[in-house]
Amino acid sequence: SPTHRDAKLKMTKAEIIARISEVVSFARACVDDVEFSPEDAIRTEHDFLQEAVAAAIEAGATTINIPDTVGYATPGEITSLFRMLTAKAPPHIVFSAHCHDDLGMAVANSLAAVLGGARQIECAINGIGERAGNCSLEEAVMALCVRRDVFGVTTGVDTTKLHPASQALSRITHSPVPRNKAIVGRNAFAHEAGIHQHGVLADKRTYEIMDAESVGVPSNMLVLGKHSGKHAVGARLKALGFDVSAQRVEDLFPDFKRLADTCREVTDADLVRLATGDARVDGRVGPWRMRRTELRVDWEDGTKPYARITMEHDNGERRTVSHEGEGPVDAAFAAVCAVTGVPGVISILDLHHIATEGVVRAEAIVEVEGELYSGKAREVDIADAAVAAFVAAINQAVSLRAANPRRIKMAAGA
Amino acid sequence: SPTHRDAKLKMTKAEIIARISEVVSFARACVDDVEFSPEDAIRTEHDFLQEAVAAAIEAGATTINIPDTVGYATPGEITSLFRMLTAKAPPHIVFSAHCHDDLGMAVANSLAAVLGGARQIECAINGIGERAGNCSLEEAVMALCVRRDVFGVTTGVDTTKLHPASQALSRITHSPVPRNKAIVGRNAFAHEAGIHQHGVLADKRTYEIMDAESVGVPSNMLVLGKHSGKHAVGARLKALGFDVSAQRVEDLFPDFKRLADTCREVTDADLVRLATGDARVDGRVGPWRMRRTELRVDWEDGTKPYARITMEHDNGERRTVSHEGEGPVDAAFAAVCAVTGVPGVISILDLHHIATEGVVRAEAIVEVEGELYSGKAREVDIADAAVAAFVAAINQAVSLRAANPRRIKMAAGA
Structure with missing residues (x-):
């Protein structure tokens, strides 16, 4: 110019x-x-x-x-x-x-x-780039695909890899994908408005121009909410390791709907609470629960930050471990690993403080010997939320490794 | 249809x-x-x-x-x-x-x-809405404004309110604005690529089609990085309460550039360290520094989570306070307020775990008697980062309230 x-x-x-x-x-x-x-x-x-x-x-x-x-x-x-x-x-x-x-x-x-x-x-996955970024690859690919009647070209892209690619890049760049990002955002396939609910239930083509499956959204990433059907709830329970009959899903469904109406998104932990009838607030999926946490940092005496935690197993066994770390919460993660005997390392830790609800939502992706496990938690405190999400991920590792030692790896950077 | x-x-x-x-x-x-x-x-x-x-x-x-x-x-x-x-x-x-x-x-x-x-x-501010959202108001308005030659219409929108409106909505919805969101993202006016740096320094019209000022980005929100000039650095130092001469800025500038080359974004805390020659790692802007933190949660004995913290003032005074809270970090916030005598309440707390750098970046917006103060921190641990960001915000409150008791309020929800 x-x-x-x-x-x-x-x-x-x-x-x-x-x-x-x-x-x-x-x-x-x-x-x-x-x-x-x-x-x-x-x-x-x-x-x-x-x-x-x-x-x-x-x-x-x-x-x-x-x-x-x-x-x-x-x-x-x-x-x-x-x-x-x-x-x-x-x-x-x-x-x-x-x-x-x-x-x-x-x-x-x-x-x-x-x-x-x-x-x-x-173009770039997630539209990353200088300033406001470049053309978003996933949006361009899906537009060419959905509107082939207008553009008349094919891309050769395997669209089912779009979501995993977006997630991998998000991990590498440590930029969370915005919830309402087209194609790959958490809400891209969620229908919340009442007027839409009616239509989607009647015929999902009323509001959907593409399937979440077609862009590779794993079924356990789809937000379960008030528009989710019995099939979705049953599938998620099965993925969480519950061997539930159609009748059992039928029985649980009214409670699921009530919960979804109250808190929009029903987490895996919520679902497990529903399925087990367990009212405990830690929402764990697995045998371990946190009993006591003590975190200590001293910037003067030269000691490393450390955590002392007590956990209890479903079989009644209690273990207390003290562990050092780079910081107090980091030390708590290490102590949880020591107690449970699961060598987990934080791969991603996302925290969202939701002031209107007075809670912190935490999601931890924990790597254990090359496999990834995820845990979510809702707590009023950052440290509690982080530790609870970590414990949830470790519990998931314990449960899933016990249930199926050769389980398929979660898509990690691929 | x-x-x-x-x-x-x-x-x-x-x-x-x-x-x-x-x-x-x-x-x-x-x-x-x-x-x-x-x-x-x-x-x-x-x-x-x-x-x-x-x-x-x-x-x-x-x-x-x-x-x-x-x-x-x-x-x-x-x-x-x-x-x-x-x-x-x-x-x-x-x-x-x-x-x-x-x-x-x-x-x-x-x-x-x-x-x-x-x-x-x-349209909607920040493009919020069902699924992938609606037309983004700020993008549509600025496109009509920048490309009036094409569209030939005016909107009547005061564009300098776009950024404050976006920030207000982000607080209300507790959805962070993506860094690379057009117009209102943190990176929208940041130029990082070397090829662009050259051009912007020669004539900013080479890469900028609109000014950050025109959309109401407050000068203290602009990312200071390697493309920032002496004017920007001087203005920020002044905003932070330093009475610096042009010569002093000139002297500091080489160190600023070195820092910007290493860590891309130079925070206010970095700038204060540069200006004061203070090598302390807590990056505080104000008189108080954290000395010791002890956090405790017990899920069994029915006691509330509590924190015991020790802080030191520049004048040598040390204070130790124990405080209860909804969780351990929440209790630490309360204890910091008790120590410093500043009645702060968390308004926003954003945490980003950056695994590639092994750090957590935290930003806290703290409300003190109707005024908002912000603090940032980079730490390896979530709890450390959250507390450090809180302390930075409280220190900002102490400094700014001392310097100017009738300072202009930060735009909060307006």
Whole structure:
């Protein structure tokens, strides 16, 4: 663009064209597929952009990427621009779009490029990237898939890997996926409004244009709430290790609905409480429960933070262990492992303080010898919530390892 | 749509038209402005939709809202549909768009409706709403503002209220705004890539299409990083209560850049450490520091969780207090208040566990007698991080209340 030319490159148009020819020719002498990408192409004068693209193609570029570097374009502009560029280029050239989301249009703009002839989209899982991020891969893929009637192209992407990929990236970047993120957010397939409930129960096509299964949401990640049916409840109970009959699910269902009406989301722990009739507040799924916790940090005497915890097994056995750690809660995690004999390591720990409800929701993913276990908890205190979620994950490990020593690993970074 | 007609309403087309006339007439008899909104309009046959809209207008509807209930439309379809509908309607009718983000196109679709003649957009701050949410108000407003050349309309929205509104909603819903959310995310105005750094330093228009100030991002919310200039660093130091000369900022700047290169984001606590030459790890901004923490929970003996903490003031005074709480960390917060004499209540507590860095980042917003103070901390442990962030907020309260008893309140829910 003129701004980039004057402020950053400090080159004239002619100098830029000469440099493009030189650099692209050199690159093409080294490799077969050369991608040329003129920064801030969207804000560049169309005639000069065409000249630059022609020079690059002349010099051997095979892929032409048109970036909307500042996230400025609208879909209509993008389609016109790509139509103009593709019309004048030889058929073997692949046009590509690189869109930023500064005005919230990265996905629509990338798809508009496809309408204009682009056959490559530069996008990122979860839409990560500079500033407001880039085109979200999962949204673009599913839009091309759901609206193939409009776009007429296929991507070759296995859509059932979208959710696991999103989760893996979220773990690596430690950026939680927003609840209402399209396709991969926790709420993307949840229907809460009363008006929608009616429709979904009658025919889920009324409000769903794609299945959660088609994007690889594991059944245990689907939020159980007031719209969940008996089938979903039964399947989750089975996944939690309960051998429940259809009649038993039928019997439990009214209580499930009551609970869902009160607290929107019914957690695994809630479900276990329902199934076992266990009113204990720690919501555990497994044999161990926390009895006493003592955490200590001293910034002066040079000792490491430590925790002393007491836990009780269903068989009545009590164990007390003191353990050091990097911090008091970290020490408590280590002590829980020592008590239970399960070598767990925190893989992810998400905490959400919900002031309106006066609670902290915690979710811990704990790795035990290469397998992942998850535990959730709702407590009024951060430390309690973190420890309770950890204990829930360890309990899950104990139960599931006992039930099936060769269970399938949870998708971890894959 | 046919699906809704058959599965949910169980009505024929003729029955629906009759019902529209009846209901709209009744509404119009009660009020002057009646909005008619045919659910899932996008998937409805165009001729039947036109018939329905005509019936509603005939019966007295003044606003016609066209919802993309399932988030299925593309911008091109929306523009055509609105052009078709507006062309046949009397000029006093206001057309409205209601778009969902299931395929990531809610904003682009709403703007496409404006291009097609819509003059009302139904949108939500932070894009909240059913499933993947609705059109994000802040993105739509800024797109209409930045791209007025394309859309040719004004909104009347005071854009400097967008960021405060987003923050307020985030507090109320206790959903953190994603870092890379357009317009209102923490990273929306941060430039990290090296290639961009060069351009922004030369002329910020190379990568910025709008100013952070224009959307009301308070200067103390802007991320200080390697692209921040001396002016920004000086302004932040001043805001933190340091009376620094231009020469002092000049002297500190190389250290600031080194720090920014290492840890990307330079926090207020980092800045205070730089300014004071204080190497203490607690990163506090104020007179109090934590010396010892003991947290205790006993689920058996019926006692309430309690914390015993020891803190030291800059003047050498030490105080130790034991306090009960809803949980151990909650008790520690109460004990910190008792020690410092500052009646603080947690308003928001955000924790992010960053496994790759082995740290927990905590940010606490603490309310003290109607004013909000914020504290941040980076610690390896959840409890440590939460308490440190709380102490930082209390220290900020102590310092700022001493410096300026009538300071302007932080925007809280406004």
